[in-house]
Amino acid sequence: MLEITDLHVAVDGKPILKGVDLSVQAGEVHAVMGPNGSGKSTLAHVIAGRPGYAVTAGEIRYLGQDLIGQTPEERARAGIFLAFQYPVEIPGVANIQLLKSALNQVRRARGETELDAMDFLDYVQSRLGLVGMKEELLYRAVNEGFSGGEKKRNEILQMAVLEPRLAILDETDSGLDIDALKAVADGVNALRGPQRAMVLVTHYQRLLNYIRPDRVHVLADGRMVKSGGPELALELEERGYGWLEAAPEARRARA
Amino acid sequence: MGKSENVGIGDLMQEEYRWGFVTDVEQERVPKGLSEDVVRLISAKKGEPEWLLEWRLAAYRHWRTLSEPHWAKVHHPPIDYQGIHYYAAPKKKAGPSKLADVDPEILATYEKLGIPLKEQEMLAGVAVDAVFDSVSVATTYKEKLASLGIVFCAFSEAVREHPELVRQYLGSVVPHTDNFFASLNAAVFSDGTFVYVPKGVRCPMELSTYFRINANDTGQFERTLIIADEGSQVSYLEGCSAPRRDENQLHAAVVELVALQDAVIKYSTVQNWYPGDKEGRGGIYNFVTKRGDCRGARSRISWTQVETGSAITWKYPSCLLRGDDAVGEFYSVAVTRGRQQADTGTKMIHIGKNTRSTVVSKGISAGEGSNAYRGLVKVLAGADNARNYTQCDSLLMGSRCAAHTFPYLEVKNDSAQVEHEATTGKIGDDQLFYLQSRGLSAEDAVNMIVNGFCKEVFKELPMEFAVEAQKLLAVSLEGAVG
């Protein structure tokens, strides 16, 4: 579903990703881990098409299509979803208004009809339970005055409503207490399926206690330095990232 | 403090002005009043070239067409411009050429002020130019700076030694027609400081001038001109004080800064002129025009001021951001108490592309003090991607003080991003209680909160002056909270 080869990305002229490879098949969940500043968030954002992130080499293919050059909305309509680490506050735009506009855009792109107001509301309400979110938050301005946990649940709610093919969760576990973390993980697990792929970007292993990945990758200094099964995450938890950064293959890659 | 809870403002606002001594030095003064003859006399006393005399006279003639501005939020009785001595100098055979020639009385004054010039030469750190009433008395560290090509001297000396530089830059930032007080200064300025930092040179020490008004009925009209040539850097500090007198004294200075490409000028002021007594008698009228010109690309001018003195402060250190990517900054703490009035702020004029400016202003009003921030952020049509952030906070202590905020935002370019925020309030009772419940006295708690309030500004000051500024603030506000 997602094929990233030798991806180089620069932000403000500064190289951040220096040759990343990643291959994710439908139905799989991958975790991308790594220390702060390794380029994890950059990878997440560049897949979603954030302006200002320049791809200087390599390619990103999604369902066989080249993503580079596509606008963020084209990618979203094609089924890519990014759950933000810091969900943006948008005063004056009601949550429900955003959901409705976004869903109808995505449905139109899929060749489906737009939902009318009643059907839409039924549909959204059916999804609220998945993330344990209070209904009143639908009518508040997007993320404005939301607690950290509410913001993250809101991201998962959007994911549940938009039903993406490929979901990238950027540090979705950061700043959550254990209850919120469980609620978010339950939402994510409920959305796992054979047609859907997920990439979890995270610094810590703890989210992986609740969402079991198929593959784990370690990103350091803009390169994937190690890949493995779920056991790799546990090893990282125990040993930290230091040993990997000093590992021969990382050193070789840096040279 | 025994009776900690309810210390009356009146009881404790008595902290006397500690710098209010008079130095007994023989003065040479031009008679009171202003006329073309007085302007010629000042120029002649200083042995100035003809072009400078003509410039002064043009300024004087222009000044006569102007009237005193009254838009600021300050009130004062009319100033009798014919009742002022426009020139006063310590009587000397010739100008002092080295420290040993300086009148010991004057040196003693600086000792009292905590600026021991003699020690300055031995202790590493600060090079001092001291302006006593109207003339520059002595400059330390000259030789060392000269070896780097840095000129740091009295303005009158610069006119003699570096006429081409003075002529090129004098009035190029603040023209002699700029405003009432700037024109007056241009006509009668008697001395001041001149700094030139050559291309690529980083000035290795803080440069400092100490201004003091001593004689009575004397105006002080110094003029400072600092030029940072391409790629150079300089940090400059001025300190001010004056003796206690019952009459108001006028201080109308002009400061011009020129930063060429990639140059950095940091200009810091700790102003502690005599503020008058608690009934509002006496004190300095501090009417000052300060402006920096970021003439070259990537140049940077940063103003930091701590204003605790003067009966009235009227000054707006400004930046013309002409070069692309130029940066202007203004950090200010202004304290008014007793009957002090301050109307101060800045102008940030964005002309070049990608220019940025930051304004942080902290006003503290106590007793019957009145404190106004007045600022302009102007983005011209060609200033693509200009950015400004302004934060103005006012702290009120006592029910009879006043705090005002008057920002002007004028934006003619749609790629600009201009943000202004301001808050006004008093020290929170819960904050005071929290600190007191941890064992602090009310006074210490207030100091801690006020210092926290001013922190963003103090951190911009050179270390030793930050400490001095904090002490000054503590003294200024002693007993200011009830």
Next chain:
Amino acid sequence: MRIAQEERAAYLAAGRSAMEAGPSWLKLGRHEALESFFRAGFPGREEAWKYTSLTALEKRRLHSPAPGAEFLPDSLPAGHLLTYGNGYALSRSTSLPEGMLGRLDVALAHTTLPAAARFGTLAGRESALVALDTALWREGVVLHVPAQWRVDEPIFIVRTIDEDGAMVHERSLIVLEPGARATVVELCNGRGDYWRNAATEIFVGARAHLSYVKLVEDGAAAIHTGALFARQEQDSRLDVLSLALGGQLTRQDIALDLAGAGAGATLNGCFLAGGRSHVDHHTRIEHTAAHTQSREAFRGIAAGRGRGVFDGLIVVRPGAQKADARQSSRNLLLSPLAEIDAKPQLEIYADDVKCSHGATVGRLDESQVFYLRSRGIGDVQARAMLTHAFALEACAAIAPGTLRDWLTQRLDGALDRLVEEGRK
């Protein structure tokens, strides 16, 4: 600048019929006001007119028009309705008695009416334009709500001007006695290059609650100068919304006085300046009494070569302890030649207060645009959504319901036209 002798005759001629009617005290007041306008002339050099010039007005040859036609906007919500054409009363459709809602000149002819004593006590002669209005207004509107009365449905006053070169001076007097409630919408529309000069006085009695909306939809060549003065007594509430959506040059002066302890006010506004239009709001909120609260939020959008001005002053008078004031002025520039001038000001003379203001000028926040785009919403639509959301924040001053929905529609429609213009 004083008005020259030869021009004075023109004003006298234009105002003759208005000035000769009514009781003698009113006539005298009109003549005195005209004299003070002649002495002061049009404002120009003072600080309050730094960003706005009326020279276009001084150049126009203006006359007093004949009664014009009624023009009602689409889907006006149900309520009480008064219509005016070129300053003359046209129709009246309300269940309220004439003494409560009707013509001001008729009310002033009976000086025994309680509202009459308030007339002119707020809109004095300090401003030359208000003085001219005081001299030349005709017919006018009065609303007087007795103590404890509730007028549930909104009261619409639709003022249309449809004659080129017309000069119309409008006047409104709104009095809510203690505990009364009402909602008033003054709607200004029309076509042609007329000058509308308006003055409204509002008195909100103790515990009374007034919502007041000024909706400006003047024709594209019109000049509109408006002044609103309000005084609030103890524990009263006043919500003001000023929507400036039309006209060539619009200047609104709004002054609220929180004179009674515990009084609260919201003052919101939204202005759209497109084409070559110029919209200027000058607001002044005075906290005169203790424990008063004000919330002010203005949203400005400038496109084309439009210019928007916001000058808002908050004053806390000595003794007005526990005053709580918040002001925000946020402005969007949609095109390279548009301009915004903002001047938020605080003048505080008491210490136990909480006051803040904020002002911003800039473009849309690109991170918000990206967030919406990452959810599949197109760039153009995302920007339109954010622009609408930005503007609609101002409408929060009005309670949710039919009226707010309708106002939102008016704002949305005007905004669509502005955004459309911006894209061209």
